[in-house]
Amino acid sequence: MALETSPQSPAPVRQIANAIAGWVDKLGAVWVEGQIAQVSRRPGVGTVFLTLRDSVADISVPVTCARTLFDSLDPPLVEGASVVVHAKPSYYANRGTLSLAVREIRLVGLGELLARLERRRQLLAAEGLFAPELKRSLPFLPRRVGLVTAPDSAAERDVVDNARRRWPAVEFETAYAAMQGTRAALEVIAAVDRLDRDERVDVIIVTRGGGSVEDLLPFSDEGLLRAVAKCSTPVVSAIGHEPDQPLLDLVADVRASTPTDAAKIVVPDVAEELRIVAVGRDRLRSALVALLDREAHLLDTLRTRPALADPSSLITVRADEIEALRQRALRTTRHRLDRAADEIGHHRARARALSPLETLRRGYSVIQDVDGHVVASVGDTEPGATVTVRVADGRLRAQVTTIEGLTTHHEQETDG
Numbered sequence: 001m002a003l004e005t006s007p008q009s010p011a012p013v014r015q016i017a018n019a020i021a022g023w024v025d026k027l028g029a030v031w032v033e034g035q036i037a038q039v040s041r042r043p044g045v046g047t048v049f050l051t052l053r054d055s056v057a058d059i060s061v062p063v064t065c066a067r068t069l070f071d072s073l074d075p076p077l078v079e080g081a082s083v084v085v086h087a088k089p090s091y092y093a094n095r096g097t098l099s100l101a102v103r104e105i106r107l108v109g110l111g112e113l114l115a116r117l118e119r120r121r122q123l124l125a126a127e128g129l130f131a132p133e134l135k136r137s138l139p140f141l142p143r144r145v146g147l148v149t150a151p152d153s154a155a156e157r158d159v160v161d162n163a164r165r166r167w168p169a170v171e172f173e174t175a176y177a178a179m180q181g182t183r184a185a186l187e188v189i190a191a192v193d194r195l196d197r198d199e200r201v202d203v204i205i206v207t208r209g210g211g212s213v214e215d216l217l218p219f220s221d222e223g224l225l226r227a228v229a230k231c232s233t234p235v236v237s238a239i240g241h242e243p244d245q246p247l248l249d250l251v252a253d254v255r256a257s258t259p260t261d262a263a264k265i266v267v268p269d270v271a272e273e274l275r276i277v278a279v280g281r282d283r284l285r286s287a288l289v290a291l292l293d294r295e296a297h298l299l300d301t302l303r304t305r306p307a308l309a310d311p312s313s314l315i316t317v318r319a320d321e322i323e324a325l326r327q328r329a330l331r332t333t334r335h336r337l338d339r340a341a342d343e344i345g346h347h348r349a350r351a352r353a354l355s356p357l358e359t360l361r362r363g364y365s366v367i368q369d370v371d372g373h374v375v376a377s378v379g380d381t382e383p384g385a386t387v388t389v390r391v392a393d394g395r396l397r398a399q400v401t402t403i404e405g406l407t408t409h410h411e412q413e414t415d416g
Contacts, residue, residue: 017093024091029103033084034060036077041067052100055082062099063087073105076118084108117220121247124222129229130250136234138254138266142202144171145266146195146233148188150179155207155238155259162263167270173201179208184218189227196231203266204231206248207238207259219246228252238262360392378403 003019005011011019037060038051048070050063063085070077077083087100124130145163149156156174163170175191178184188206195201206219206228218224219239228235228251237252238259249255256262302308352358360366367375368388375381381400389396 014093017091017096021091021093024089024098027089029086029088031084031086032100033082033108036079036081036083039077039079041070050102052083052085062097063102064099065102065105069102069105073107074119077105077107078118082108117247120220120222121250124225124247124251129225134229136253138234138236139202141167141268142170142266144173144198144200144202146198146201146204147172147174148177148191148195148204148206149174149208151176153179153208155179155209158259159205159207159238159263162260163267166263167267170267173198180211180215180218185221185224188218189224192224192227192231192235196233201233203234203236205236205238205256205262205266206252207256207262208240209259210240216240216246219248224248225251236262236266357392360390366390378405 003011003015032052033055034052035055036050037053040049042049046067048065048067050065051060052063053060084106085100085102086104087102089098090101091098128134147156147159149159160172163172173195175195177187177191179188192204192206195204208219216239219237225247228248234253236254236256237246237248238256238261239246239248241258254265256265306313356366366389367381368390369375369381370386370388373380375387381387381403383400383403385400387398387400389398
């Protein structure tokens with residue numbers, strides 16, 4: 001029932017808001033079809049906030065969903081999925097906003113398709129098919145590029161033209177295949193296998209232009225994904241445009257956002273490489289010149305040193321030192337020889353003083369009998385005996401005529 005109001009008795013805002021809330025609450029739960037435009041999960045909040053957009057008109061409505069319901073969906077709900085929700089309209093009077101409180105969510109149409117792809121992605125990821133350690137690096141300059149694409153396609157022209165602009169000598173081995181439809185996956189598998197067995201091909205590009213999710217389904221085919229994973233040749237996936245992400249992008253060694261980007265990734269730019277070579281050559285030349293200058297300066301410094309400027313100066317200095325040492329050694333030797341000679345003279349004088357010969361020179365003599373025995377007493381000989389008298393400069397032979405004792409001689413001298 002409409003409220004009775006007038007300019008003289010208007011209704012307050014709260015009354016109108018509460019009335020709208022009551023009217024909306026009478027609608028009960030309804031089934032609503034739309035597309036998920038936005039998902040907001042706030043930490044620590046038990047409610048997930050969604051935006052449900054009409055698939056035809058530019059109309060959207062906020063949706064609230066219990067976190068337990070949202071997390072129970074398999075596969076997880078993603079933005080862009082088409083869904084049918086069972087929800088109860090609710091008007092929040094304090095803010096004047098209308099929202100749908102979701103009680104059930106079902107994926108339909110494209111949403112169901114995306115759900116199947118998500119389940120496939122999860123299963124293959126669990127097998128390790130997308131592991132980073134399985135990715136192969138691309139060659140710096142491939143001898144020949146394998147290209148899998150549709151005949152006379154814009155993607156083929158983009159790849160070939162951009163690659164040849166970057167490196168004119170690049171060669172292509174093209175294997176044509178259907179890029180959409182029921183036979184697309186089988187033909188792409190056969191083309192990839194043929195190029196992988198060609199030893200001249202160093203890298204394979206699988207490319208096509210953009211399209212709807214349904215058009216790009218062959219590039220999420222499990223058979224194609226496993227065939228690419230088994231390739232020994234690096235594979236570049238260039239399917240569609242930047243927002244398009246078929247599962248082939250995950251299993252390929254490198255993902256290119258567009259066919260043009262694939263050409264830039266696979267083939268180096270000859271102008272840029274020549275610039276890098278020129279810069280490297282200049283840096284090498286500068287380093288070499290600097291090294292030569294440094295070494296030349298070092299040689300100049302060494303040449304200016306006295307030892308190298310006049311090498312004979314070292315010999316002269318050393319010769320003078322050697323001559324001084326030689327003279328010092330001669331003086332020392334002479335001094336020591338003189339001292340030694342003096343010592344020898346002193347020892348010789350002392351030895352001579354103790355020598356019997358020196359005693360003989362002072363007038364003494366040694367008497368020996370014929371047997372060579374020294375006659376030390378008058379009792380050692382007798383008158384008439386032949387003796388030998390040893391003097392300082394020879395020997396005398398004499399005969400004893402008289403023997404006088406020292407006592408008798410002393411007594412005679414006393415008597416006399």
